[in-house]
Amino acid sequence: MENPIQFVQWLRSVAPYIHAFRGKTFVVAFPGELVTAGALPVLAQDVSLLHALGIKVVIVHGSRPQVEEQLALRNLKAHYHNGLRITDAAAMECVKEAAGELRLDIEAAFSQGLPNTPMAHAAIRIISGNFVTARPLGVIDGVDLEFTGVARKIAYETIHPILSAGALVLLSPLGFSPTGEAFNLTMEDVAVAAATALHADKLIFVSETPLMTDAEGRDVRELTAAQANALLKTGQLPADTAFYLQACVKASRGGVPRVHIVPFEMDGSALLEIFTHDGVGTMVSTENLETLREATIEDVGGILKLIEPLEADGTLVKRGRELIEREIDYFSVIEHDGVIFGCAALYPFPAEKMAEMACLTVNPEVQSQGDGERILKHMENRARAAGFSKLFVLTTRTAHWFLKRGFVHATVDDLPKDRQHMYNWQRKSLVLIKQL
Structure with a gap:
């Protein structure tokens, strides 16, 4: 072959x-x-x-x-x-x-x-x-x-x-x-x-x-x-x-x-x-046929299949099925004809009126069709609707993509206190923040 x-x-x-x-x-x-x-x-x-x-x-x-x-x-x-x-x-x-x-x-x-x-x-x-x-x-x-x-x-x-x-x-x-x-x-x-x-x-x-x-x-x-x-x-x-x-x-x-x-x-x-x-x-x-919506428990399998290759190469932090099932309410997905082609999660930090967008993933087959941007806008709207004023991401490989969409460089000290304690110093992810 x-x-x-x-x-x-x-x-x-x-x-x-x-x-x-x-x-x-x-x-x-x-x-x-x-x-x-x-x-x-x-x-x-x-x-x-x-x-x-x-x-x-x-x-x-x-x-x-x-x-x-x-x-x-x-x-x-x-x-x-x-x-x-x-x-x-x-x-x-x-x-x-x-x-x-x-x-x-x-x-x-x-x-x-x-x-x-x-x-x-x-x-x-x-x-x-x-x-x-x-x-x-x-x-x-x-x-x-x-x-x-x-x-x-x-x-x-x-x-x-x-x-x-x-x-x-x-x-x-x-x-x-x-x-x-x-x-x-x-x-x-x-x-x-x-x-x-x-x-x-x-x-x-x-x-x-x-x-x-x-x-x-x-x-x-x-x-x-x-x-x-x-x-x-x-x-x-x-x-x-x-x-x-x-x-x-x-x-x-x-x-x-x-x-x-x-x-x-x-x-x-x-x-x-x-x-x-x-x-x-x-x-x-x-x-x-294409819907962008908040995820349900039935979407866990589709999300896992989508993110597993990126977890394997280190782009994303590894998440198990049980963790995604517990956190499914934080996720949104893009679905096309019954198949999930994109997802992201929004984790709230209400004390600082900030939210973290994590696990933004789009199937490689459709990455040039603007689905990533659609998911980003959807998550920004979710964050605004929940009363948050800032959205932040931690990334090791896609900083340029976020910078082109209004995010700016920040430091770990700019993160919510609880998120600072969970920061993985081994990954040394870049911190990017966007004012909503």
Whole structure:
């Protein structure tokens, strides 16, 4: 291995996500264009990795280019209204043909198991069936869409036991009515209906669209459902991107906490989106994902994992779990999508109206994004609210960072009396004070 240290650091960095996602339900949806592009085997490997990590996965596939191909073979012309296919009886036969062929291709992709490949020893079972109940869309603007339908119900009571038994569930863009008719559905509609009915933790669209950008050309990485809806109203997005984003908003409003759009052109995009802080696509959430708040006892494990490397190299004074548990009320944390990326503690010295900020730590992955400064401002506000007039820190390696933010050099004699008695003369930490 060329760089074993980098590998170990990477593996440690994804551990919090692995712990957070084990036992959760993800819906992974992709268009027929992904299969046409030859990306199905790689996606199958990535989904099998999610499965191996204990994540329950439902797969939803699209079939538009495959249906177009079947129509062309029969010398039939495709008809659309407002972006939706008008599915007559002949087109419906093409839809069934395409869905059946794709289902077999997907099952074959998940049957890979050659030695020295990512799916060696995987033995994944994938189950499909009549899990989607649908109804016809009917007549819209005077146009009869015939066998084009919309999902009405997902058989979640049947799907949940299948997932719990360790199998994957595959949903095609087809639904069935109580009268025995089949209807052509959109992949996005089935995916949203499935994620909502199953109370999925994530819905991931592995799409043919590039990363979303705003009017100024800046990457759009995170949006709340309200922000996404406002962006849609501007009308600036390409039609395909807008269609995906509409589905994201609908899923978010249906109770799906996180909905992602990632480009399949990037190798491993789904994994990068799930297991890295910034991801590679656009995420729509029911609320702002990053919160800066006072810590609770449930945060102790995350704080320990964050500060342990700095304790090991001597940057921070070593603290045990019991000490952090006792002092948890002094801590504040920055949390992003359930993972703690920064923390600090505020120790009061009321007699001198001073407070010490200690253990200021930000995950190395995000140190250039201003989280350290946000935590500092938060702790200053906590100190002011508690009636303190001065904030001080003791540091051996980051004095310059604090000096740039208004702290000035001081001496041990300037510290509160009780803190002077606890000063560690072996570490010889610099004393910096800021007037609040």
